[in-house]
Amino acid sequence: MADTYDVLIIGAGPGGYVTAIRAAQLGFRTAVIDREHLGGICLNWGCIPTKALLRSAEIYHYMQHASDYGLSVEKVGFDTAAIVKRSRGVSGRLNGGVGMLLKKNKVDVIWGEAAIDSAAKGNQPGQVTVKETKRAEAPKGAKGAGTYSARHIIVATGARPRAIPGIEPDKRQIWTYYEAMVPEAMPKSLLVMGSGAIGIEFASFYRTMGAEVTVVELLPQILPVEDAEIAALARKRFEKQGIKILTGAKVTKVEKAADSVTATIEGSDGKSQQITAEKLISAVGVVGNIENLGLEALGVTIDRGVVVTDGLGRTNVPGLYAIGDVAGPPMLAHKAEHEGVICVETIKGLHTHPMDKGKIPGCTYCQPQIASVGLTEAKAKEQGFSVKVGRFPFAGNGKAIALGEPDGLIKTVFDAKTGQLLGAHMVGAEVTELIQGYVVAMTLETTEEELMHTVFPHPTLSEMMHESVLDAYGKVIHS
C-alpha cells in the first residue's frame, strides 16, 4: 500500500502535533489528521487566544490605574474588534507555525474526518478512513480524503465544551468559549457558569472590560481543584474587582429573551434567585471527543467517556493508542504533549515511565493569576501525610511592591517526615511563570534542604518561593 505510515495521529491539537513531531524525530513515517485547525483548541480557541485577550485586559487595567505609577493617560478606551483581531492574529500566526514545524519534520498533514476501521494485526497495518470535511479549508499541501493505513494509530482528538441539558449553547445568548473568544461587542452583563480555569478567565476578562459579571459555581469553592486558601484569597480579589460570586449554587433554569437570558439559581440554602444578563457563558468543563471514531466497534475499553490506557498511551487494543484529553484528566495541553511523547517513545521501544500525574502544574490567567502543582494542603492531609506548610505573602517581597502588586501568596506543602515537597500553590502577579521552579524541584525529588540551599536572585518574585520554603521550617526572613 502506498500510504502505510508507522504512526498515524488523529487530531493535530497540542497533543497530536507534538506527538507527530516527536514520532518523526524518532524516524517514524508519520502523519497527522485534523478536520479543523492545526494546533487544536488550545492554539485556536483556548489557551493562546485567551492569553491575548487577557493581555489586552491587563494593559487596559494598567491604563486605568496609570496614575498609580505617576503616569497620565488622556483618554482610556478600547476597540472590541481590534482586541479580537489581535487575538485571532496571535492564533493565526502560531497556527501557521505549527504547519511549518510539521513540514520541517516531514510529517504529512491529512485533512478531514477520521474513523478507524481496524487496528494493526500481525503484519497487517491498521486502517483509517478520512472523509472530506466542510468545517475548514485544508492547509496547503495537506492530503485529502481517502483510506490510510498505519502500524500505530494514536487517538488525540481532544475535548469539547460540556453541554448541560436545558442550557445548551446557542451561539447567541448562551456562549461557550468559542463565542466568548470573539465578541462583536462587549456585553454589559454576563453570567458565567462554572469557576474552573475557563470560566474564571472569561469572568476576569469581561469584568476588566467593564461588564457586570456573576460567576455561579456548583461546588462550595471557586477554582475547585486549587488549594482552599488560595481559592479564598482569589475570591476576595475577584469580589473586590466587582465580580459577583455564588458558590454552592446551581443554575436550575434558563429563559431566553430577545437579547438577554434570565437564570434561576438555587443556592445551597435552597433559596432561589433570578439573575438576568446579556450573555451566559457555559464553562462547566469539557468532555472527550471519543465519538464517531469507530472505537466501540474495535472493542476499545472506555470508562465514563475516557479511553482507558496503561499510562504509556496503550489502549487494550494492540496498535491503538490514546493521549491527551480523550485519555482522561487533567485535560491540559502540556499533559497531552507529555503523554504523546511518552506514547511514541514507548512505541519506539525506548525506556519510558508513565507520567506522574501528581506533578503536572496548572495555571489560570485571571487577575490575579493562579498556579499550582501537586497536592493541596487538604488533599495531603487526606492522604495521611503529616504536613509542614509554608506561606509567604507578596506584601513581603520587594519586587512585588515595586511592581505595584502587593497582593498574593505563595504556599508550600511538605511531608513533615521526609521533607518531600508535596505541593505548591500560588496566587498573585506572574505566578504562572514562577510555578515551574517548584515543578523542577519536585521532579528531581528535592527536599526542603536543597530548596533552602538554592540561591534565588534578588530582586525577583521568585524570592518568595524561597521564603515560603523557609517559612515551612520556621526560618522565614522577611515575614
Added chain:
Amino acid sequence: MPINVLMPALSPTMEKGNLAKWLKKEGDPIKSGDVLAEIETDKATMEVEAIDEGVLAKILVPEGTADVPVNDLIALIAAEGEDPGSVQAPAGGGGDAKPAAAASPADQNTTPGGGHMSYERVNEAPGGATPTQGAPAKAESAKAESGKPNGAAPAESGGRVFASPLARRIARQDGIDLSAVRGSGPHGRVIERDVRAAIAGGTAKAGAPKAAAAAPAAAPAPAAPPQKAAASAPAGLSLDQVRGFFQKGAYEEVPLDGMRKTIAKRLTEAMQVAPHFYLTVDCEIDALMKLREQLNGSAGKDKDGKPNFKLSVNDFIIKAMGLALIRVPAANAVWAEDRVLRFKNAEVGVAVAIDGGLFTPVIRRADEKTLSTISNEMKDFAGRARAKKLKPEEYQGGVTSVSNLGMFGIKHFTAVINPPQSTILAVGAGEKRVVVKDNAPAVVQMMTATLSCDHRVLDGALGAELIAAFKSLIENPMGMLV
C-alpha cells in the same frame, strides 16, 4: 567497582541450580561473550556467558556446588583498570537486592490447593488485556529490581551512588542501603520509587543482609496493585533480561492481548501441572477416504443446489474420538484436585486457529451426533471462532481435544493438553506411504496421530486402549455410522 556475576535463571521456573563447572579461573581475563561456567538444572546443562569485560577476580561459589539459588552472587569480575586483588565481595551479597524478581515465578505458579487449576476463558472478549493503572506500576517495580541482563550488580558497592535527595533521605530514615538499590531514574539514578520498592520488598536493609536474603519479598508492598493483573503467565526472564540479549532496535515490542496472555498462562500451567506422556499410532485411512467420498456424494441438496453437508476428515476424527471415549469409559474423565470427574457422554474440543491465537470449541455428545451434524456444527464454530463470536459455554469444558495440523503438511507432532481436559490428539497429514501388507509392499494412505495424556488420569495402558479404539474406528469407519 567490581561487577557481580549472579546465578542466572535458565528457565522461567528455575529457582536454583548446580554450579557444575567453572570454565575460567580467578585471574583470567574475561571478554563479553566468554563462557564463564556451566550450570546444571534438573533438565539441562547451560552455559553462563559474560556480558562484561574485565578480569575474573573472585569465584565465590566453587564448582560442584548444588542448589545455588537464582540471583545468588557467584563471582566477581574486576572492571578494566581495577586491581583484581583488591576486589571484595560486598557485605550484603550482591544478589540480595532482587529476590523479588526471583520469587515471583513461584508466587504465580502456586495456586492454592496444590495442583488445582481453574478454568479460565480463553477469549474473555478480545479486550481481555484491559490495562490497569496498576500494571505499569508493577512493571516498573519489577524493572527497578531486576536489573541488567544476567543480573549484573546493583549500584556499585563503595562507589558513588547517584540518588535523588528524597531517595537518600527516605533510605536513611528506613535504614536502606542505597548501594543495594537498583536505580530506575535517568542514568540509573536511585529515586523515591526505587527506595519505596526496596522497603516494600524487605530488601537492601543495611546491616541485616543475610536476614533480608532469607526472607525475600514474600509480601508485596501494601499499596502494590494485585499481582495477577500484571503478569498472566508465570514470569520467566524479566523484560529487561530478555531485552538485554538483543540489540536495541533489532526488535519491535508487541503488547500482549488477552488471548495471548491466557494461552501463555494456561498452557504453561498445563505443561507444569499435568504430567504429559505421548502415544503415537499410524492409521490407515483408505477406507475412510472412500466412505467419505461416498457419503459426500450421497448428500441431499437444498433448494439452492448446495449439498446438505460436506464431511471433512476431521469430522471423522472428532466422531472417532467421541466414540473411543465411550468405548474406554475410564479415559472419559478429567482431573479435579482430589478426584477425577468421569463423564457419560463424550465432549470433544476442536482446536481452531484464528489470527493471533486459537479457540477450542467443544462438540458436546460427539458420540451420539451424526457425522453430518458434527460437520455442520464445526463449520458454524469455526466461522464464529474466527470472528471471535463464540460464547464462553461453547469453548469451555471438554474431556479431550483434536488438534489437526495435517493441512500444513505436518506429519507428526505432540500437543499440550488444554486444561481441564485430560487428553489431546495431535493429528498429522494423510499421505500415501509404502507399508508391508501380507508380506508385500503396498501403497496405502496413512495418517499419524499422537495422543497426549495427563498421567494423573490415564496410565500408559489406558491411554493405549483409548488410542487403539480410535485407530480401530478410523480404519473401520463404518463403525461410526451405526
